[in-house]
Every structure is written in structure tokens, then in C-alpha cells.
Amino acid sequence: MEEINLRDLLIYFRKHLLLFFAMVILSVSAGTAYTILVQKPEYKSRATIILSSDKSKTTVQSEITANKNLIETYTEVVKSHRVLDRVIEENNLKESYEALSAKINVSSLKDTEIISISVVDKEAYRSYEVANWVADIFKEEISQIYNDTSVNILDHAVEPRGPYNIDVVKQEIIYTAAGMVLGGGIILVLFYFDRSIKTTEQIEES
Numbered sequence: 001m002e003e004i005n006l007r008d009l010l011i012y013f014r015k016h017l018l019l020f021f022a023m024v025i026l027s028v029s030a031g032t033a034y035t036i037l038v039q040k041p042e043y044k045s046r047a048t049i050i051l052s053s054d055k056s057k058t059t060v061q062s063e064i065t066a067n068k069n070l071i072e073t074y075t076e077v078v079k080s081h082r083v084l085d086r087v088i089e090e091n092n093l094k095e096s097y098e099a100l101s102a103k104i105n106v107s108s109l110k111d112t113e114i115i116s117i118s119v120v121d122k123e124a125y126r127s128y129e130v131a132n133w134v135a136d137i138f139k140e141e142i143s144q145i146y147n148d149t150s151v152n153i154l155d156h157a158v159e160p161r162g163p164y165n166i167d168v169v170k171q172e173i174i175y176t177a178a179g180m181v182l183g184g185g186i187i188l189v190l191f192y193f194d195r196s197i198k199t200t201e202q203i204e205e206s
Contacts (some may be wrong), residue, residue, distance in 0.1 A: 004062060013184075013193045020183035027179025028172065035171055041163035044120045045128035049074075050154040050191040051113040070146075073107045075115055077145070078106045078138050086141070087133045114145060124160050131157035 077083060079101050083164070087093065090098060105118045108131065115133050121127040135153055142151050 009067055009188070009191055010074045012194070013187055015109065016187045016190070020187060023183030023186060024176060024179035027182060028175045031171065031175030031178070035168065037165060040122060042120050043124040043127040044118055044164040045131045045157035045160055046116055046118045047131040047157040048154040049115040049117065049135060049138065050152055052150050052152055071113065071115060074142060075106045075108060077142060078115070078117060078134060079104055083134065083138050083141050086137050087130070091133055094196070100130070119157070120164070128157040128159045197200045
């Protein structure tokens with residue numbers, strides 16, 4: 001395998017700087033076009049539910065443990081037909097149960113009695129409206145199902161300031177780095193397979 005001389009490579013690279021910068025510009029341009037023309041902004045809002053304990057009781061710790069055991073069940077109830085069908089009907093949504101359910105992510109915060117309800121939508125105002133509707137109706141339904149009044153809204157969702165899936169600065173940095181890697185890689189390959197005379201040492205050896 002032919003040994004690559006670093007000095008010769010740097011000289012060769014300098015001679016092909018135009019190609020290098022062309023690849024960077026091409027990568028950034030293509031990436032920016034994708035961000036603007038193809039990538040659709042999506043907005044995420046989150047409401048949180050807490051299972052509160054009655055601090056006047058002497059069995060607070062056992063109640064907290066019981067609440068944690070209920071959380072897994074409650075997270076399933078959030079996305080049940082009983083809750084989401086009410087959200088759709090009472091707010092005159094045009095979406096099906098399946099479409100609405102796909103927008104919602106429910107999770108429990110580790111080692112807490114808190115349930116997080118996140119909603120992703122192409123409209124910022126709709127993402128926080130739906131999150132709050134789901135949280136409010138879930139609270140009502142769970143009190144009927146379990147006769148449980150310990151479920152309360154911790155934080156209502158607020159309208160997001162920008163899309164969660166687009167970070168222009170971060171993406172432009174990635175596009176630039178990708179262009180630099182692409183340009184450098186092409187020049188390295190060209191250098192390796194270039195059989196023309198590159199140095200005076202090669203002339204002396206020939």
C-alpha cells in the first residue's frame with residue numbers, strides 16, 4: 001500500500017481548496033433547502049399531573065407508594081377512548097381517535113408522582129390547547145373511575161415559542177461539518193489515486 005506523505009497531502013489540499021469550499025457550500029445549500037422547503041415545523045406542549053398525598057395522614061409514605069403503583073395505570077387511561085373521545089367531541093375536533101392518540105405522549109417522571117402529557121402538532125396554539133384539554137378531562141374521568149380526588153393539575157401547558165424539531169443554528173453547523181468532511185474526503189481520495197508526479201523526490205526516483 002502506498003504511503004501517504006502528509007506534507008504532499010497538505011500541498012495537494014491547498015491546490016484544491018476551491019473544490020473543498022464548493023462541497024461545503026453545496027452541503028449547506030442543500031441542507032438549508034431541506035430545512036425550509038421539506039422539513040415541517042412541529043410544536044410541542046406539555047401539561048403535568050400530580051398524584052397528591054394527604055399530608056394530614058400518618059400513612060403518607062404508604063400512600064405515596066400506592067400512588068406510584070397507580071401511575072402506570074393512569075398513563076394508559078390518559079390515551080384511552082374514554083378520555084380522548086371526550087376531547088374530540090367536546091372541542092369539535094376533526095381528527096379520529098387514532099390521529100389524536102398519535103400526537104400524544106404520556107410518561108411518568110422517574111421517582112415522582114408526576115405524569116407528563118406532551119402533545120405535538122403543526123400548530124403551536126393547538127399543541128397546548130390539546131394538552132390542557134386532555135389533562136383536564138383525564139382529571140375528571142379518573143375521579144369518576146377510581147373515586148380519586150388526589151389527582152390534580154400541576155402545570156397547564158403554555159403556547160410554545162418555536163418548533164421543537166427545528167434548530168436552525170445547530171442544523172447549519174451540522175450541514176457545514178458534513179460539507180467539510182465530504183470535501184476533505186473527496187480530496188483525499190483524489191490524492192490517493194492521482195498518479196501524476198507530485199514531488200521532486202518522485203522525479204528523482206523515476
